[in-house]
Amino acid sequence: MSDDIASNFELGPILKGVVVAVIFMIIAWITSIGFIGMFGIILGSAVSGFSTVNSTKYALVYGAIVGFLCCLPMLTIFSLPVFIILGLFGGFIGKVIQSNVGME
Numbered sequence: 001m002s003d004d005i006a007s008n009f010e011l012g013p014i015l016k017g018v019v020v021a022v023i024f025m026i027i028a029w030i031t032s033i034g035f036i037g038m039f040g041i042i043l044g045s046a047v048s049g050f051s052t053v054n055s056t057k058y059a060l061v062y063g064a065i066v067g068f069l070c071c072l073p074m075l076t077i078f079s080l081p082v083f084i085i086l087g088l089f090g091g092f093i094g095k096v097i098q099s100n101v102g103m104e
Helices: 012-031 034-051 056-074 079-101
Strands: none
Touching: 012 034, 012 056, 034 056, 034 079, 056 079
């Protein structure tokens, strides 16, 4: 199976996305504006989706991982699905932007 996620896993896009998301989450914690943190999760996931070289499935998985890693500091029943959904959305948006720019 050449399209197996475990064999084609990239760590670089996830690290780029987590760094962007964490920077925005720190700004949100300092300013007490939660929407900045939510925007940071979407933007970080979009960065990870944009920088992946594989298919959209990988971008969605990387976005979900970024969302999961961002919800770890405030792990509640509500935050986990919200952050993962925001991560999936951001990963998809990043992959759409990559395909429209023509960087594949």
